[in-house]
Amino acid sequence: MIRRAALALAGALLALAPPPAGAELPIFDAHIHYSRPDWDAFTPERALSILARAGVHRAIVSSTPDDGTLKLYARAPKSIVPFLRPYRTREDMGGWARDASVAAYVEERLQRGVYRGIGEFHLSASDVDAPVVRRIAELAAARDLFLQAHVDDVTIEELLTRYPKVRFLWAHAGMSAGASTVARLLDRFPKLWVDLAFRTDVAPGGALDPDWRKVFLRYPDRFMVGTDTWVTSRWEVVRDYMRDVQVWLGQLPPDVAEQIAFKNGDRLFPAP
Numbered sequence: 001m002i003r004r005a006a007l008a009l010a011g012a013l014l015a016l017a018p019p020p021a022g023a024e025l026p027i028f029d030a031h032i033h034y035s036r037p038d039w040d041a042f043t044p045e046r047a048l049s050i051l052a053r054a055g056v057h058r059a060i061v062s063s064t065p066d067d068g069t070l071k072l073y074a075r076a077p078k079s080i081v082p083f084l085r086p087y088r089t090r091e092d093m094g095g096w097a098r099d100a101s102v103a104a105y106v107e108e109r110l111q112r113g114v115y116r117g118i119g120e121f122h123l124s125a126s127d128v129d130a131p132v133v134r135r136i137a138e139l140a141a142a143r144d145l146f147l148q149a150h151v152d153d154v155t156i157e158e159l160l161t162r163y164p165k166v167r168f169l170w171a172h173a174g175m176s177a178g179a180s181t182v183a184r185l186l187d188r189f190p191k192l193w194v195d196l197a198f199r200t201d202v203a204p205g206g207a208l209d210p211d212w213r214k215v216f217l218r219y220p221d222r223f224m225v226g227t228d229t230w231v232t233s234r235w236e237v238v239r240d241y242m243r244d245v246q247v248w249l250g251q252l253p254p255d256v257a258e259q260i261a262f263k264n265g266d267r268l269f270p271a272p
């Protein structure tokens, strides 16, 4: 009886205790999708609560089709930073860069005035100068929108060279580009920012990689973290994924960790 009371008391104290200082940073997640298959699995309310429980206080969201993004934005306009994906369906993924109807769709959709960027899109180096890419780059420059591009290092370099007025958010740091390549591009292009979604090589086994660490210390204002809920099952691991991110953020100087965790996102995309 006494033992049970003591356990209950300990439990109550545990629940009241604040988390250890610096253990959990608020997260600005630069890479969330809420696409059609996700809608059936998770209501917008549920999706928002998954993000909140993972410590994500704000997120860049895009989706196929775009209605998913607007569903979340309608319920949480201060937390959701909408990006307009140029894909009406998954079938647009392959040929969008040369499909004039995509340009018309993007232009019409942008009239809503809520979007802070266009993307995430995929592109090969041979399509950097394709008509729809030229058009969305013009729109982005005119409206001060970011372009979130999931492309390799050669293609991002060509995009930045071809469209020098546009700010780019490089999804996944190109997925395979190494720390030194990323550093070289950040050095050369002041309008390049980088999301680290899926880059588990930043901290293999939980230990921050020394080469990445150097790049983060040199460019603390150019990186953001991200989950990438590209398939519905990813929604189930947002919390675990962000727990791992917190572990390597904790190995950086606090001011650098805060910038990468949320300050860069909040600065680039101030809440309305």
Ligand SMILES: [Zn+2]
Pocket (backbone or CB within 6 Å): 031, 033, 120, 171, 228, 229, 230
């Ligand atoms: Zn993605």
